[in-house]
Every structure is written in C-alpha cells, then in structure tokens.
Amino acid sequence: MDKVELDREFAELYRSHLRDVYSYSYYRVGNHHDAEDLTEQAFLQAYRHFERARRESNGRPLRPWLIRIAHNLAANFYRDRSRKPQTSLDDAGILPATHDTEDLVEGREELEEVLAGVARLPGDRREALIMRFALGMDNREIARALGRSEGATKVLIHRAIRQLEHGIQKAASE
Amino acid sequence: MSEVERLLREALTPVEPPEGMTDRLERTLTETRDAAVEELTDWELHSMRDPRNWARPIGAAAVLATAAAGLVVVRMRQRQRGRKAHRLGGVERSVRDAAGDVRRRLPR
Numbered sequence: 614m615d616k617v618e619l620d621r622e623f624a625e626l627y628r629s630h631l632r633d634v635y636s637y638s639y640y641r642v643g644n645h646h647d648a649e650d651l652t653e654q655a656f657l658q659a660y661r662h663f664e665r666a667r668r669e670s671n672g673r674p675l676r677p678w679l680i681r682i683a684h685n686l687a688a689n690f691y692r693d694r695s696r697k698p699q700t701s702l703d704d705a706g707i708l709p710a711t712h713d714t715e716d717l718v719e720g721r722e723e724l725e726e727v728l729a730g731v732a733r734l735p736g737d738r739r740e741a742l743i744m745r746f747a748l749g750m751d752n753r754e755i756a757r758a759l760g761r762s763e764g765a766t767k768v769l770i771h772r773a774i775r776q777l778e779h780g781i782q783k784a785a786s787e
Numbered sequence: 788m789s790e791v792e793r794l795l796r797e798a799l800t801p802v803e804p805p806e807g808m809t810d811r812l813e814r815t816l817t818e819t820r821d822a823a824v825e826e827l828t829d830w831e832l833h834s835m836r837d838p839r840n841w842a843r844p845i846g847a848a849a850v851l852a853t854a855a856a857g858l859v860v861v862r863m864r865q866r867q868r869g870r871k872a873h874r875l876g877g878v879e880r881s882v883r884d885a886a887g888d889v890r891r892r893l894p895r
C-alpha cells in the first residue's frame with residue numbers, strides 16, 4: 614500500500630475515533646487540557662505505528678489498539694505526576710475528588726455519586742467501565758485494549774459493577 | 788440491565804473534543820509527516836558519506852547489471868531467432884522497466 618493511501622486510511626481512522634480517544638482520555642485525567650494533550654500524543658504515536666498495526670490487525674477494527682495507546686499514555690501521565698514532589702503518591706491513578714467530569718452531570722446527585730464511585734474503583738475496573746459505558750465497547754474490544762482474555766474481561770466488568778453497586782449503597786446508608 | 792448500569796450509561800456519556808482540536812491535530816499530523824519525509828531524505832544523503840551504507844546501492848547496481856545483461860541476451864536471441872520484434876517487446880519492456888526502477892533507487 615502506498616503512503617498516500619495509508620495516510621488517507623489513517624485520516625479516516627482519526628476522524629472516526631477522535632471522540633472515543635478524547636472521551637477515554639478525559640475520563641482518565643479529568644480535565645480538558647490534559648485530555649487534549651493525551652489525545653494528541655495518542656494519535657501521533659498511532660500515526661508512527663499505523664502501518665504495522667494495520668498489517669497485524671488482520672482486518673480487525675483498530676479502535677482497541679487506539680484506546681490501548683491512550684490507556685498506556687494515561688498510565689505514564691499519572692506515573693510522571695506521581696514523581697513530582699508537589700503531588701502526593703496517593704493521587705497516582707486516582708481521579709481527583711472534585712473533578713471536572715462532575716460538571717457533566719451537574720445537578721444530578723445520583724449521577725455524581727456514580728462518578729465518585731467509579732473514581733474510587735481500582736484502576737483496571739474503572740478503565741473497563743469507561744470503555745464499556747462511555748465508549749460503548751464490547752467485551753472483545755475491551756479485552757484487546759486491556760490485553761486480557763474475553764472471559765477475564767467479562768468477569769472484570771461484572772465485579773466492577775458489583776463493587777460500584779455496594780459502594781453506592783454503603784455511601785447512601787452512611 | 789441493572790439500576791447501576793442504567794446510571795453508568797447516563798453518567799459516563801461520550802465527551803466531545805473541544806472545537807478547533809480536530810484542525811489543530813490534523814495540522815500537527817501533517818507537520819509530523821512532512822518532517823519525517825524530510826528527515827528520511829536528509830538521512831539518506833548523509834548516510835551515503837559512510838562506506839558502510841553503500842551495500843544497498845551496490846546491491847541495486849548488481850540487480851541493474853543483471854537486468855541489463857538479461858536485456859542483451861533477450862536482444863541477441865531476438866536477432867538469432869529472427870522472430871518479430873513485437874513478440875519479445877513485452878519482455879524487453881519489462882526488463883527495461885526493472886532497470887529503470889533500480890536506477891531510480893540508486894542515489895544520485
């Protein structure tokens with residue numbers, strides 16, 4: 614495949630999945646500024662490896678691959694931040710309590726509770742829920758993005774929902 | 788679908804990228820691509836100063852020589868057999884195309 618055709622395909626991929634990568638980044642980092650940075654980095658990295666990814670995908674959709682890139686970049690983002698002295702190590706990988714994402718559900722107390730509950734989940738469970746509900750990915754896609762088996766992903770999502778349910782019930786009873 | 792799942796669907800809605808981000812990102816990607824092409828061209832020119840990088844063009848020259856020899860053989864056979872030129876025209880064109888291709892790959 615020539616370079617022009619490859620670039621055309623990449624532009625198509627970019628237009629189709631910009632919102633997915635941006636949404637994922639936004640729910641991971643919690644603000645537009647960093648989400649924009651992360652999205653840009655994710656697409657630049659994807660562009661560099663697009664030819665190989667396309668070849669190795671055997672015709673499968675490339676969305677999980679893109680989200681995996683964003684996922685790894687978000688992990689690096691928190692790792693780098695945790696190394697900075699002004700940031701507590703406890704904050705690494707955890708969405709801040711007062712979070713921009715809550716602006717999305719302003720005035721809806723129950724939804725704010727859900728978002729706070731999601732933020733308290735362990736990293737892999739939280740990320741799986743973002744992929745499932747914000748991006749609408751199915752188990753197979755999430756499995757590919759997280760580098761797990763489909764069965765393990767199904768269990769992960771099930772446990773994440775159960776844990777969230779218990780967390781919300783506990784918070785309501787306190 | 789459980790109540791929590793319904794709430795999750797409502798709470799975790801897709802987030803639209805800010806206006807102007809698409810254009811900005813497309814510009815960055817175009818610049819990255821152009822820079823990569825430029826870098827590659829520079830690298831090729833620079834690398835030719837180092838004899839260790841001559842293997843590829845020498846290899847290409849060998850292919851070119853083989854292609855040229857093939858062309859001579861084809862022409863000789865053409866004459867010997869007295870066949871009409873147009874019957875081997877296709878073969879000759881192919882060899883000439885291959886030689887042209889190799890010539891293009893050689894550094895100027």
